[in-house]
Amino acid sequence: GAVVSQHPSWVICKSGTSVKIECRSLDFQATTMFWYRQFPKQSLMLMATSNEGSKATYEQGVEKDKFLINHASLTLSTLTVTSAHPEDSSFYICSGYPGQGKEDGYTFGSGTRLTVV
Amino acid sequence: GENVEQHPSTLSVQEGDSAVIKCTYSDSASNYFPWYKQELGKRPQLIIDIRSNVGEKKDQRIAVTLNKTAKHFSLHITETQPEDSAVYFCAASKIPGGKLQFGAGTQVVVTP
Numbered sequence: 001g002a003v004v005s006q007h008p009s010w011v012i013c014k015s016g017t018s019v020k021i022e023c024r025s026l027d028f029q030a031t032t033m034f035w036y037r038q039f040p041k042q043s044l045m046l047m048a049t050s051n052e053g054s055k056a057t058y059e060q061g062v063e064k065d066k067f068l069i070n071h072a073s074l075t076l077s078t079l080t081v082t083s084a085h086p087e088d089s090s091f092y093i094c095s096g097y098p099g100q101g102k103e104d105g106y107t108f109g110s111g112t113r114l115t116v117v
Numbered sequence: 118g119e120n121v122e123q124h125p126s127t128l129s130v131q132e133g134d135s136a137v138i139k140c141t142y143s144d145s146a147s148n149y150f151p152w153y154k155q156e157l158g159k160r161p162q163l164i165i166d167i168r169s170n171v172g173e174k175k176d177q178r179i180a181v182t183l184n185k186t187a188k189h190f191s192l193h194i195t196e197t198q199p200e201d202s203a204v205y206f207c208a209a210s211k212i213p214g215g216k217l218q219f220g221a222g223t224q225v226v227v228t229p
Contacts, residue, residue: 034216043206043219044161093160097214105151105163106217113158 006109123220
């Protein structure tokens, strides 16, 4: 089935540093990738939609200068958390849509556990 | 925008019993309703989905029903097993491939 590979699976960084998270669609072309944030025991909250070759669309309340999204190719989307602070600690997960007929549904990356100390 | 409400937040059932989770949505333009199962620290896994032109869909022990008039859809798990224990999320989008709005999730615990 369709696979989205997400790296790293976990990362610990110091306050003030930046962290880049990568999501690659391995067997389909993802013109769109969705980025979610999930706090413990909570739901997935959509942060932004990345679009190949154009600017990302951010959800209300999400700081675009803090969460930089790049989608330079049909198989790679990245999320960079800039100047990270402890409150940015969370589970970040991406999702692509392989298209109807390909086992249906969105396929999710394995997630990145970010801890900012 | 779309708002999806999900109930209950927790559900404890005895092995072999049925479990039902209900969701309502606000945007009548929503047409795609997937259900995901997420185990702790792992990615959500699609378990079943339904589109607006269908009222019910079944896959072995799992079924989903959709009432477009009332704007609600439900997940039914029959003959529950301990491995069904997880968090289940409903979601809605206007089109397959569009933005997904998730419900708050239901923690299902199946006790032997």
